[in-house]
Amino acid sequence: MSKIGLYFGTFNPIHVGHLIIANHMVENSDLDEIWMVVTPHNPFKKKSSLLENNHRFELVYRATENYEKIKPSDIEFKLPQPNYTVFTLAHISDLYPGKEFCLIMGEDNLKSLHKWKNYETILEHHHIYVYPRIAEGSVDHQFKSHSKIHVVNAPIVQISSTMIRNGIKDKKNIKPLLSKEVWEYIDEMNFYKK
Template sequence: MIKVGFMGGTFDPIHYGHLLAAESAREACGLDEVWFIPAGHPPLKENGPLADGQTRLEMVYRAIDFQPHFRGMDVELEREGTSYTIDTVKSLMELYPDREFSIIIGSDRVNDLPQWHQINELAALVRFIGVRRAGEELKVDALPAFLQERLSIIEMPQIGISSTDIRNRRAQGRSIRFLVPEKVYSFIRRNGLYES
């Protein structure tokens, strides 16, 4: 069985923090591949992404083209309506029956797990890899037992980068160089993304 971890998210834009989390999970959990799946319409985000789905997917492709264990997927962008993880997992399992899937999530999402759509069914299908980030408290003991049993917590080097900060910097005319991979930086500048 090929072990795949996948990261969902808006990736608006993808940055070095995402890549570092993916590599940390790959190494710590012995994953064969990590897939990046930009969300179409994420249910737990108050505001939708600023860049459209194909633009965000293109940034993912540019960010990971050097890493043979990373792959970008458009499975959520092709689907209409809200992007629920359970639907993504079922699609992936149908398309790739030879894979065993884990979901890589940030520590902020670990605490949200009980709120996820059809979480009982989802937890029966996949494992969760929680990536501990600086300044965010993990409340693993507060999670239901069935989630604690399906959750691994890993550490990653601390890096204080967020997509929100990158978008704000661009809107203010400040540099984002070295916060995102060079090919993503060039793509953002060339396309005038996130400018005020």
């Protein structure tokens, strides 16, 4: 049974930091593939700043085209809004019964896991792979030594999609922070310039 890591994000836009983390996770753990799940609407984020779903998926598709073990996924586009991870995991597990799905998240998300809808159900049925992030606060004691939570010693990447959007708006050169294919699509479509 292949083991798939689900890396959720709005990817607004996807940048080299996302790719560094995804590639590191798939190459340095027992995961066989990473699926970059483009989230149509995160319950904790405002929707107004998001590019349309199809454009963000296209950016992820272009960014991952040359990575054999990293795939784009629009699975959440077909689910009711707002999306909750617990429902997506149940849906994707039903769709692909021959695969084991795991969550990939930053340490900052692990710190707020106890606030997630039905987080106990997620932990009961799925493993979680955590990459380090510089964040305030500490991880809840119930998650520190949980048998289904695995911390992967990945590089700390301090690049954010907000930084990129602001850089484009301010006419800064942010090309090194994006794959060539992603930059070309953003530039061609005049995204984030206003």
